[in-house]
Amino acid sequence: MGSYLQYLSENSTELVFYAQQHFLLVGYSVALASVISLVLALVLHTNQLTPPSWRRSLQVGSRETALLFASAALTVPSLALFGMLQPLLGLGVTPSIVALTLYAVYPVLRNTLAGLSGVDPAILEAARGVGMGPVRRMLRVQLPLAWPVIISGIRVAVLIVISIAVVAAVINGPGFGKPLQDGLARLGSVNSFNEVITGTLGCLLVAAGYEIVFVVVRRLTTPRGIRV
Amino acid sequence: MSDAGQSPMIALEGVSKTYPKQSKPAVAELNLQVPEGAIVTLIGPSGCGKTTILKMMNRLIEPTTGRILLAGEDVTDVNADQLRRRIGYVIQQVGLFPHLTIADNIAVVPKMLGWDKRRVASRVDELLHLVGMEPDDFRDRYPRQLSGGQQQRVGVARGLAADPPVMLMDEPFGAIDPITRERLQDEFLEVQRQVAKTICFVTHDLTEAVKLGDRIAVFAARGRLAQYDTPSEVLAHPADAFVAEFVGSGAAVRRLSLLQISQLELAQIVISGAGAAPKDQPVLSVDGAGRPSAWHHVPGSERPPALVTVPLSGTVYDAVDVMLDGRAPVVVVVDDDGRPRGALRWDALVADLRPNGQLR
Ligand SMILES: Nc1ncnc2c1ncn2[C@@H]1O[C@H](COP(=O)(O)OP(=O)(O)O)[C@@H](O)[C@H]1O
Ligand SMILES: [Mg+2]
Numbered sequence: 001m002g003s004y005l006q007y008l009s010e011n012s013t014e015l016v017f018y019a020q021q022h023f024l025l026v027g028y029s030v031a032l033a034s035v036i037s038l039v040l041a042l043v044l045h046t047n048q049l050t051p052p053s054w055r056r057s058l059q060v061g062s063r064e065t066a067l068l069f070a071s072a073a074l075t076v077p078s079l080a081l082f083g084m085l086q087p088l089l090g091l092g093v094t095p096s097i098v099a100l101t102l103y104a105v106y107p108v109l110r111n112t113l114a115g116l117s118g119v120d121p122a123i124l125e126a127a128r129g130v131g132m133g134p135v136r137r138m139l140r141v142q143l144p145l146a147w148p149v150i151i152s153g154i155r156v157a158v159l160i161v162i163s164i165a166v167v168a169a170v171i172n173g174p175g176f177g178k179p180l181q182d183g184l185a186r187l188g189s190v191n192s193f194n195e196v197i198t199g200t201l202g203c204l205l206v207a208a209g210y211e212i213v214f215v216v217v218r219r220l221t222t223p224r225g226i227r228v
Numbered sequence: 229m230s231d232a233g234q235s236p237m238i239a240l241e242g243v244s245k246t247y248p249k250q251s252k253p254a255v256a257e258l259n260l261q262v263p264e265g266a267i268v269t270l271i272g273p274s275g276c277g278k279t280t281i282l283k284m285m286n287r288l289i290e291p292t293t294g295r296i297l298l299a300g301e302d303v304t305d306v307n308a309d310q311l312r313r314r315i316g317y318v319i320q321q322v323g324l325f326p327h328l329t330i331a332d333n334i335a336v337v338p339k340m341l342g343w344d345k346r347r348v349a350s351r352v353d354e355l356l357h358l359v360g361m362e363p364d365d366f367r368d369r370y371p372r373q374l375s376g377g378q379q380q381r382v383g384v385a386r387g388l389a390a391d392p393p394v395m396l397m398d399e400p401f402g403a404i405d406p407i408t409r410e411r412l413q414d415e416f417l418e419v420q421r422q423v424a425k426t427i428c429f430v431t432h433d434l435t436e437a438v439k440l441g442d443r444i445a446v447f448a449a450r451g452r453l454a455q456y457d458t459p460s461e462v463l464a465h466p467a468d469a470f471v472a473e474f475v476g477s478g479a480a481v482r483r484l485s486l487l488q489i490s491q492l493e494l495a496q497i498v499i500s501g502a503g504a505a506p507k508d509q510p511v512l513s514v515d516g517a518g519r520p521s522a523w524h525h526v527p528g529s530e531r532p533p534a535l536v537t538v539p540l541s542g543t544v545y546d547a548v549d550v551m552l553d554g555r556a557p558v559v560v561v562v563d564d565d566g567r568p569r570g571a572l573r574w575d576a577l578v579a580d581l582r583p584n585g586q587l588r
Contacts, residue, residue, distance in 0.1 A: 126319060127323075
């Protein structure tokens with residue numbers, strides 16, 4: 001225990017750097033995935049409202065198909081995905097963010113679609129009945145009411161991506177994957193165990209940081225009338 | 229009809245609606261005219277097309293054939309959203325926006341119409357007063373902090389917000405408990421006395437239809453208009469067997485609620501101590517303020533019965549109700565100050581009430 005604390009203090013600058021990297025890697029990926037999912041969900045949700053005859057010719061545009069693709073991405077083993085992206089995007093930050101974004105899309109997309117279709121139809125009908133057009137209805141009524149569900153999808157995405165992000169180390173990606181992998185490769189030698197512990201605890205630390213962020217964001221962005 | 233001459237506020241001309249993939253129309257060839265300033269109650273069995281008819285009026289549903297005119301203008305000639313901002317719409321599920329305060333809920337249409345802040349705020353307060361809710365108490369609350377009855381009052385206020393000439397109401401009080409519902413109905417009539425809108429009010433409750441409607445439109449399956457007339461006409465002279473059955477066995481009792489006590493000739497009452505009384509007239513004791521305190525003598529009763537009273541502004545239904553409740557053969561009719569104006573006798577009521585609801 002004493003030696004671990006000593007290890008921490010000796011490597012503190014490096015560890016803070018890893019934490020920063022990991023935090024930002026997750027942040028960028030999930031933010032990107034959220035934007036993609038939100039746009040996709042709005043298109044798909046609107047598409048769901050178009051006549052079935054149109055939809056049949058746009059089968060790819062159905063929400064089931066989109067969810068299928070997104071969940072397929074989630075089941076690709078992370079090690080393999082990073083490996084496959086390497087020939088296309090090389091090493092380092094860019095392929096790491098791309099891969100993690102692919103993983104983050106499913107939870108956000110799924111929750112956004114669920115949140116949007118979970119809004120009480122009577123409320124949407126009332127919105128139509130008072131003369132709100134489709135855009136106003138979406139922005140002023142449906143999205144705000146779906147927001148708590150959407151944000152919990154984003155939170156799940158963050159948690160998933162925090163742990164997957166360590167795999168980014170195989171393509172020289174940033175974050176706690178680096179010490180973790182170094183440690184695992186040299187198990188038994190000096191400090192290797194400390195490195196493994198640090199990678200693991202580091203992930204927990206980043207997760208805790210995000211939990212705090214979410215408490216604040218949820219508080220600030222959820223309309224008071226629907227806060228539980 | 230009595231209001232011919234004046235052009236109707238809402239006119240449906242040969243309106244039909246066939247939903248996609250349905251072989252039979254939900255509403256077929258409907259003609260209906262709603263005069264300005266009137267409450268028309270639309271009633272009929274579940275699934276007969278009442279909601280469909282109402283939603284065609286504000287184009288939430290487009291008719292398959294026919295024309296709908298609002299103040300003489302074909303509704304399909306105007307943008308649907310703009311049309312709806314000119315028509316108040318109140319539904320059973322209320323549909324208040326849970327993430328907005330009561331004030332913001334009511335302000336939705338005025339804001340879309342571009343009213344300035346001050347005008348919106350004063351309108352909100354005015355409407356909250358109108359529906360009997362203290363603005364300072366309720367303005368900043370959220371819908372979930374309100375009871376069902378209060379939510380529906382806000383729903384009505386939201387419908388009235390931009391002062392639309394027409395209100396469409398789809399079973400607005402249908403999900404409210406009976407006691408609150410009756411109070412909402414009374415308040416609603418009071419509001420209508422002040423705002424005088426043209427109102428289409430869907431209900432499946434005949435008592436409600438009779439109480440609120442200047443006219444009742446009785447619908448049979450597939451939106452067939454079986455009868456369209458005043459409540460007392462519908463109750464007294466059902467147009468066909470369907471209406472007769474729909475109006476049902478309670479028709480005679482329901483008609484009592486249409487008959488104002490003030491329209492009747494009341495039996496004379498003698499105040500006790502005011503000199504010799506004719507043997508066949510009831511004698512009443514009064515207190516210092518001239519209000520009835522007890523029966524002194526009632527012809528035909530050995531011992532004076534319990535004293536029950538009913539206000540002059542009430543209906544015969546109310547009179548019968550208090551007589552049954554107090555097991556009294558006679559009820560004292562009192563004015564606003566509580567002073568006796570006459571009496572209604574049970575036996576005379578039963579003997580003289582004609583099928584058309586009038587007393588001989
Ligand atoms: N969107 C719809 N698609 C198909 N049929 C419908 C739709 N809405 C209503 N109907 C049918 O039209 C008829 C009239 O419905 P509605 O107007 O809701 O009746 P009411 O309000 O009198 O109970 C019913 O038989 C109902 O099943
Ligand atoms: Mg209905």
